[in-house]
Amino acid sequence: MPQQAEIFSKNTQGYDLHTHSTASDGSLTPQELIDTAIDYGITHLALSDHDTLKGFEIASEHLAKQSSDLQLVPSVEFSSRWNALSNIDSEDDGRGMTVHIVALNIDPKSTSIQKLIGATQSARNERNERLKIKFIKKGWQDVINLAEELSSGATLTRTHIANAMLTLDKVSKYGQAFSRYLGSGKPLSVHTKWPSISETVDGINKSGGTAVLAHPLHYQLTRKKLLQLCSDFKKAGGQAIEVITGNPDKKAIENLTGIALRQNLAASVGSDFHAPRNGKIHLGVPQVLPLALTPVWEIW
Ligand code: AMP
Ligand code: MN
Ligand code: MN
Ligand code: MN
Numbered sequence: 001m002p003q004q005a006e007i008f009s010k011n012t013q014g015y016d017l018h019t020h021s022t023a024s025d026g027s028l029t030p031q032e033l034i035d036t037a038i039d040y041g042i043t044h045l046a047l048s049d050h051d052t053l054k055g056f057e058i059a060s061e062h063l064a065k066q067s068s069d070l071q072l073v074p075s076v077e078f079s080s081r082w083n084a085l086s087n088i089d090s091e092d093d094g095r096g097m098t099v100h101i102v103a104l105n106i107d108p109k110s111t112s113i114q115k116l117i118g119a120t121q122s123a124r125n126e127r128n129e130r131l132k133i134k135f136i137k138k139g140w141q142d143v144i145n146l147a148e149e150l151s152s153g154a155t156l157t158r159t160h161i162a163n164a165m166l167t168l169d170k171v172s173k174y175g176q177a178f179s180r181y182l183g184s185g186k187p188l189s190v191h192t193k194w195p196s197i198s199e200t201v202d203g204i205n206k207s208g209g210t211a212v213l214a215h216p217l218h219y220q221l222t223r224k225k226l227l228q229l230c231s232d233f234k235k236a237g238g239q240a241i242e243v244i245t246g247n248p249d250k251k252a253i254e255n256l257t258g259i260a261l262r263q264n265l266a267a268s269v270g271s272d273f274h275a276p277r278n279g280k281i282h283l284g285v286p287q288v289l290p291l292a293l294t295p296v297w298e299i300w
C-alpha cells in the first residue's frame with residue numbers, strides 16, 4: 001500500500017536531473033556515473049557538467065554498450081549573469097550575480113547550444129586567467145599548478161582550486177576555501193562576465209531544451225529578491241526551478257513549491273552529485289514532489 005505522503009505527491013523515484021562527472025568538477029568518470037546510476041535503479045539521469053557536453057558524449061557511448069533502459073537526458077549546467085534592477089543583497093556587486101541554469105533535454109548538436117557553450121567557456125577562461133594572476137601574486141602558484149593537474153584538461157573550476165588549497169594546507173576544510181578566499185567579495189574572488197540570463201535561456205530554448213533555475217536557495221537571497229530572480233527567469237523564457245536539490249528539508253521544499261506555483265514554473269529534481277561523501281555516493285532524491293506541481297518531465 002502506498003504511504004499517505006505518496007497519495008498526495010508525485011513520484012520522483014528513479015529521477016536525477018542534475019549530476020557531475022570528471023568532465024567538469026565531479027569525481028566519477030562519465031562511465032562510472034552511468035554504471036552507478038544503473039546499479040542504483042535510476043531511470044532518468046542528466047549529466048549536467050559545467051559548460052560542457054564532453055562527459056555526456058562519453059556517457060552516451062558507454063550506455064549504448066550496456067543492456068539498460070536508463071534514459072540519459074542531454075544536459076549542461078550553465079553559469080549565467082543576473083542583472084537585478086536593484087541591489088539589495090551582498091552577492092550582487094553591481095555587475096550582476098552568478099546564477100546557475102541547468103539545460104535539460106537539449107539537442108546536443110544544435111548550433112545554439114554549441115554557441116552558448118563557447119561563450120560560457122570563453123568567459124570562464126578569461127576569468128581563470130585573472131584568478132591565476134591573483135594566486136600567483138599571493139605566492140600560491142603551487143595551488144594553481146595542482147588545480148590544473150586535478151582538472152586534468154577538463155573544465156577548470158573553483159572546486160578544483162578549493163581541493164588544491166585543501167591538499168596544500170592553505171585551508172583546513174574544503175568550505176573554508178570559499179568562505180575565506182574564493183567566495184563573492186573575498187580576497188581571491190574575481191568577477192566573471194558570464195552570458196546574461198536571457199542569452200542563456202534563449203540558447204537553451206533554441207536548442208529545443210528546457211531551462212531550469214538550479215538550486216534557488218544556494219544564492220542566499222532575501223525572499224523578495226528570490227521572487228524577483230524567478231520572475232526575471234520566467235520572463236526570459238525559463239520553464240522550471242529545482243524544487244528538490246541535494247537533500248533538502250521539508251521547509252525548503254515547501255518554500256520552493258510556493259514559488260513555483262506562484263510563478264507558474266515546472267519543478268525539477270536532482271542530487272547535484274559531485275563526489276562521494278563519507279564514502280557514500282548519493283544519486284537520486286529521497287523526497288517526492290507535491291501533487292500541485294508539474295514535474296519537468298511531464299512537459300517533455
Ligand atoms: P566555478 O564555476 O569555477 O565558479 O565553480 C563553481 C563550483 O564551485 C560550483 O559548481 C560548486 O561545485 C563549487 N562551489 C561554489 N561555491 C561553493 C561553496 N560555497 N561551497 C562549496 N562548493 C562551492
Ligand atoms: Mn560544481
Ligand atoms: Mn550549480
Ligand atoms: Mn551542479
